[in-house]
Amino acid sequence: MTEPEHVRPLAPATVLPLTDCPVTNKQALHRRRNRIRCLTCVIITSLILITVVLTLVFTVFRVKDPIIKMNGVTVNGLDSTTGTQIQLLGTNISMIVDVSVKNPNSASFRYSNTTTDIYYKGTVVGEARGPPGKARAHRTVRMNMTVDIMIGRFLMDPSLAREVSGSGLLNVWSYTRVGGKVKILGIVKKHVTVKMNCTMAVNITRQAIQDTECKKDIDL
Template sequence: MDEKQASPFAPFSVHPRSDEEFANSQSEEELRRKKKLKLYAYIAAFAVFQTIVILIFALTVMRIKTPAVRIRSVTVQNLNVQPSSYSMTLIAEVTVRNKNFGHYKYDNSSVSISHGDAIVGNGEFLKGNAKAKKTRRVNVTMEVSSNGISDASRLSNEISSGTLMFNSQATLRGKVELMKVMKKRKTAQMNCTMALNLTSGAIQNLSCRQPPTHPTPLSHPKLQAPAMAAKEQVRPLAPASERPSSDEDEITLHLKQLRRKKCIKCCGCIAALLLVEIIVVIILIFTVFRVKDPIIMMNGVNVDKIDLVNGTALRPGSNMSLTADVSVKNPNVASFKYSNTTTTLYYRGAVIGEARGPPGHAKARRTMRMNVTVDIITDRLVTNPNLQSDVSSGLLTMSSFTKVGGRVKILKIIKKHVIVKMNCTMTVNISSRAIQEQKCKRKVKL
């Protein structure tokens, strides 16, 4: 009947904490609270840092600028000047400077040359691709002739002065592509002036100016027709600033709507990035950065030395030793460094042996195994009145208590102290010197 009875687990109250641990219980609670506040402070600092990074990224990399188109140099060929006419071939080196972090792909366009109000030449600007943060150079050939100029007397006076003034314009329409995800249309405009010295046949005073970033009523393609119609209307006696036309109000309203849409789109992108970052941080906190409980297991116990009288009774004054195979499993992504391990052996509530194991280091997601030898004081067993009945049955029931304290450190920032306690109840077969039955119960304190 004694063999069939289940051996109870050794309760934790049987193994009270030391005086030092009892005295420091309140300080441990305060330390735990400070660690939580420290962890929350790290999370808040990380969120602020990510917000700053996203803002800098949005204001630099993700900000799409309008490429700059300019004429770098012009070569004059086949110059033929008459008192009232001229013709020539101009080869212009046009540069497309892309200031974005993505490629700028533009379509076919044309470059025009005007003398006064008349267009005197055109050139074809073939489609191409300006790489990120690079400048693309393209040669454009234009045939220039004064056949389109109607004011012959003015042309003769300019030819006789020895200098002809020209104006060159071009409009490039294309898309800026960032990381093969964001695509935005951008229109680059060119407006350059130059002077032709008829004596030397060279271009002088070449200058190009940057057009305004925001579209004006005369430059916006959707608003050119209303602006031209307003220009052709008869000017009223009162100043335009005092009596604004309905077309100007419509133009201003349209520009405000465009700016508002751009702001909403930019704020939406930033909010989406922040939401993604917050989700990533939350996932990391509950998966990678979550400190899991180390697991202590007693794989087996061997009776190394036992001295019996007539094969059944323990010899008084003799020693008995047990070797326990203990493993420490670390399920975290960071290492678990533990201090000295303590193992205490009990028989019927009385301490009959104690052993200390060396400190160790369990690597991330690894299991550390160690052997702990416990020397049993047989005199305490012999004096126990229940020993004789247990020895007569051939089974000896004992309890063990193992305590391991250590620290888990993640990314050298998050530190968490862990105390693992394990109670085991084992039944030792005296004749075979082997563990016949073993049950363990663990308790983790963070």
């Protein structure tokens, strides 16, 4: 009889827990949901910030045009005698130009030198330069500039005496320029130039200005 062969027992089978796969899938799903939540929060926060910034830019931070105004002009050193001659009181004629600049912005408007020129029949007969300055937020700054008149340029016109004797008025016009910039929180900065042209009539007898009409222009 043959001896029975030795039967080598089989290795015990490794049984994986049935719960491993479901747990892994749940963790992955949980991480995915967290990422989606974080991304959604970032997008919503970004949209809110963009909306707030745009609202501020178009409301509080929007740069508005400064408003320039001619308050009045006075004349010194000019008089009439017989109505056909012009007499100079002293050797100088000057005009005091009263100009105001209103700043409607929520930040200061800093301006450089202010210039005012007086023209008679297209010729510059007077010039003035004002110092730089600052108009605070929602404030109005007022400037009085003395314009020295170049008498010789008036007297070069042969029709000057006839014009004055006929109406008693001397028609001139002025050009005022104020250039500066508005800067809000160091972020929004805009350069602004305010210009104003005024036509006026100088009443020789009264040494006063009448019939003043001004037009404004803004360069941004």
